[in-house]
Amino acid sequence: MAESLREMQMRFAAHLRDPLQQPAPASIDYTRMQVYRELYFNNIQSLLAANFPVITRTLGESRWQQLVRGFCREHRARTPLFPEIGQEFIAFLDSQPVDPQAPWLLELAHYEWIELALKISDEPLPAHDPGGDLLAASPVCSPSCRALAYQWPVHRIGLEYQPSEPPLQPTLLLARREAHGNIVFSELSPMLYRLLERLEQFPELSGLEQLLELAAEAGTAADAVFVSNGAAMLQQLRDKGCLLGASTPSLAPQA
Numbered sequence: 001m002a003e004s005l006r007e008m009q010m011r012f013a014a015h016l017r018d019p020l021q022q023p024a025p026a027s028i029d030y031t032r033m034q035v036y037r038e039l040y041f042n043n044i045q046s047l048l049a050a051n052f053p054v055i056t057r058t059l060g061e062s063r064w065q066q067l068v069r070g071f072c073r074e075h076r077a078r079t080p081l082f083p084e085i086g087q088e089f090i091a092f093l094d095s096q097p098v099d100p101q102a103p104w105l106l107e108l109a110h111y112e113w114i115e116l117a118l119k120i121s122d123e124p125l126p127a128h129d130p131g132g133d134l135l136a137a138s139p140v141c142s143p144s145c146r147a148l149a150y151q152w153p154v155h156r157i158g159l160e161y162q163p164s165e166p167p168l169q170p171t172l173l174l175a176r177r178e179a180h181g182n183i184v185f186s187e188l189s190p191m192l193y194r195l196l197e198r199l200e201q202f203p204e205l206s207g208l209e210q211l212l213e214l215a216a217e218a219g220t221a222a223d224a225v226f227v228s229n230g231a232a233m234l235q236q237l238r239d240k241g242c243l244l245g246a247s248t249p250s251l252a253p254q255a
Contacts, residue, residue, distance in 0.1 A: 016040040018073040044072055044085075051086040052112045058158055059102065070096075083120055086113040104152035106162065111154035112145055114175050115183045125244060132246025134234040135207040137226075140198055145242040147188065147196035155185060176242055191218070192233055196242070201208040207234050207246070 011029045014022040016037060045068045049056045056064050075092040077085070090113055093106045123143035134242070151173040153162065172188040188196070194217065198210050205213070211230035215222035237243045 002240070021073075035047075040074065042070070044068060047082060047085050048089055051089070051116060052109055054112055054158055055108055056164065057107065058108075063101075083116070086116060087169075089113075102162070104154065104166075107150045107152050108154045108157055109139055110151065111148070111173075114148065118144060118146065118175060118177045118183050119181065121177070127248050128245040129248050130245040131247070133207075134238065134243065134246055135211075135231055136205060137206055137246035137249075139207050139210070139234055139237075140244045140247055141196075141199050141203070142176075142242055142244050145196075145240075146175045147193055147200070148173045148175060149193065155187075174242070176240060195230070195233060196237070199243075206233070 008025045008027065011022070011025045012028070015024040015033070015230070019037055024030075027194055045065065048068055048071070049064075059067065071092045072088060075095075077087075079088065079090045086109075090106070090109050093109055099105055121143060125143065126140055128140040129137070150173070151166045153167060153171045155171065155173060172190060172193040174186050174188050175183060176186075177183055189195060191214070195210065198205075198214060202210065202213075208227070209232075211227055212222045214230065215226050220226060234243065238245065
């Protein structure tokens with residue numbers, strides 16, 4: 001019985017993803033099929049290499065291509081959008097056993113992907129007062145900033161440094177998009193990281209309430225010095241664009 005069009009399409013796609021194990025449709029010429037195979041793999045490999053240049057260089061051509069072929073063979077993407085292929089690759093890595101030669105691979109992939117994610121983000125800005133009181137009102141976080149915590153020192157990994165054991169302390173980073181579009185990474189202290197984390201988790205709290213809770217978590221007195229230092233941290237975050245300002249007062253309902 002002749003193969004249906006759908007069956008041929010499914011066989012065609014399966015062969016492109018895994019040409020060593022899945023036979024090509026018999027009705028398609030070998031030379032033409034070779035063109036399709038190369039176009040498919042080269043396009044996927046090129047898109048991923050653009051998203052993950054550090055991983056590409058660090059693994060080397062052979063290991064990188066093997067990883068991409070595994071992605072093509074095993075992963076089923078949920079989106080047709082090219083800018084989202086990086087997320088699909090991260091999902092694939094997350095589903096795989098940890099590579100003993102590159103145990104930092106998943107975190108490094110996320111670190112590289114976040115740069116593109118921030119660069120193309122068009123998330124609207126929430127309502128805010130740019131000059132609002134960061135202690136009396138609720139600080140408003142910018143969607144163009146991310147506080148990141150990694151087990152591995154992802155910002156240092158490359159050809160010259162590929163650790164086999166994670167350090168005792170986590171790597172805490174701030175990623176932010178500047179006004180001209182560049183993405184800048186900087187290291188965070190544990191206290192500043194936790195403050196940013198709390199601002200995302202509890203956006204309804206005022207800046208002062210956040211600092212009092214932060215002091216309680218740290219087991220330290222929320223005295224005038226602590227609050228003053230905390231207010232300086234909030235202002236520093238506003239100066240860097242990580243805080244847009246403070247929340248605007250809600251309008252009272254009209255009678």
